[in-house]
Amino acid sequence: MSHTPHSCIDAKAYRPDIDGLRALAVLSVVAFHIGLPGFGGGFVGVDIFFVISGFLISGLLRQELLAQGRIDFKAFYARRIRRLAPALALVLAVSLALAYFVMLPDDQIKLGREVRAVATLSANHHFLKHAFDYFDSDADLKVLLHTWSLAVEEQYYLVWPLLLWGVFRLSKGNRHVTDLRMRLALGAVLLGSLGLSLWLSYRDTPQAFYLMPARAWEFAAGALLALLPPPRGGRRLALPIAALGLALLLASIALLNERMVFPGVIVLLPVIGSVLFILAGMLDPSNPISRRIGSRPWTSIGLLSYGFYLWHWPLLALGRYWGLGERDLGRDVLLGGVLALALAWLSYRYVEQPLRRGQWRKLRDTKSTLWSGLGITLGLWLLGTVAMYLPKHFPWPGQQSILQAKRDAFHFVGDCGMPAAGVPLSPRDQCLIGAPGAPLKLLAWGDSHTDHLMPLYDALAKERSIAILRRVYHGCPPLADAMPVGEGKKRSWCPSFARAVRAELPQLAAQGVTGVLLNARWNSYTAQDLPGRPAMTGLVAAGLEGVPSVSGGMKAGIAPLDRASSLQVLEQSLDRSAQDMAGLGLKIVLVLPEAEMSKSPPECVARLGAAACNAPRADVESHRLQIVQLLQRVAARHANIRLWDPLDQFCDAKTCFASRDGKVRYQDKDHITASMALTLTDSFRPSFDWARNAER
Known part of the structure; x- marks a missing residue:
């Protein structure tokens, strides 16, 4: 994202309309992140900056x-460091x-x-791996998510100056040939990158969003405009071109939304709008639209755009984190709007401006700036490293009650992991719970909801002197012929893991396994809005071989990845x-959904008190109704299935409790504590005994 507040000032002719365009871009991004109505496409502000x-x-x-016959690369990167690094380092430290x-x-x-990813200019790759979908509600809590755009820009400028210099050298300094070849090079970058962006948008949307090669065409579009001569006699066209450009930008900001495939084709709207608006200012800077956008207070906000962008997202994310992951418009306006703008002014006044005037000795000349940049990079990397280890050993004392509930979990002994590709399965002897050396009688298969019942399974297995094989992959349903799709990803590792488990069932049955304990957070795979978050993932039929060819741009909740289709596949x-x-003589205990909370109980109870964190039983039952009915239909058709419903252990007639008798029951919104799992022992014992006995 272009966050060089004075780059237009550094040019021979100051372009106030561009500072005004910066203001439009940053305001749209901030308004979108805050959640203000009417800014559903505000995220295109980043494309405007590019x-x-x-x-x-x-x-x-x-x-x-053309003036010097060379590019002073050291000076170029020193300027980038001065403009970006100090303010960024300040925001990261705070x-x-x-x-x-x-x-x-x-x-x-x-x-x-x-922080370490930001320091190494790889934040976009980090969030591609760890955030999947930029528009996922979990992204609200990723404090530095917005720095992906800084990484994209700096990666681009590690390459682009070298390409321009290469074109100039091949042209042997001939101005006409240089301009022509630069334009051809830019055109090639634009077309190639745009083609890649469109291809990835409908195949693997997060890659199209985060990766520099898929975004390079947006920089190239602006660069091509800078290198092309303006049309002759174009002054009279300035006003209609400015009007069309501004109309495209405003339409993009108001009408686009995160449910659409982005970047995709629709990103052309803000990019073309930006090009047209800048072109109008080149043709006639005095045209009414450019003049209005180039007036105060637009230019004032434009000058603060870098700091405003840097500050607003960490403040929003930390505020929402403290607010139990929920958005609050009033709080978010104060933090991400008012406070962020005030901090942007302070950093502009006391960091960016002194740098521009050369008041920081360590950043005054090229050599010292480059060394300082290296020092800032190493310092931030070390700061990030400290943040990875220090809080774990010295947490803030005010968090102790929350951490106590979070630590109340089953700790599995053994190297029973979850390989990235889903296979191979871990050795069985590394995945056993229950009585040591006892005969293997049951398989526990599912996602993290199977894991949160492990204390219950382990206690009953020891009580009955048997062993249980754990086959768990978090985020994957125990379905060999269905694949979760959503958040810009198709989870191909899920059917791979499930098919491997299915393939070992005959051997397990032959060795004495009699039953399968099946539990998963079914709603999370069936395109339903979950407590506190919109639908993110649905199911598609996958068969028993290969990976189905589905668009990476599919959105959960929208056909064919809608609720009805996902339930049918399930x-x-x-x-x-x-x-x-x-056919193998195996019994199945299907666990019906446990109660889920809209707020994470450990944090909620600590900050708001127990009563504020409970959920009405009617809401819980409504939320799980379709899954319960589906599981009941399946059980009615198969004599080898028994259902177990734990809901009465969580709720009375009216309320489902986040905590009881001073004891928090959940680790987060939907995972119960080990202590809570053990309270379910008496209720589950009949189903457990039915599954472990060979008789029907």
């Missing part, structure tokens, strides 16, 4: 080449300091990794599984 950046910096590089008092140690570890897959297991 175009501005390409226009300004490529124009300056061309001027330098964010880490605030996070110590707001975030839990495990999340501070993640933040430390984010029901058909469970029917096939039940049939397969019946």
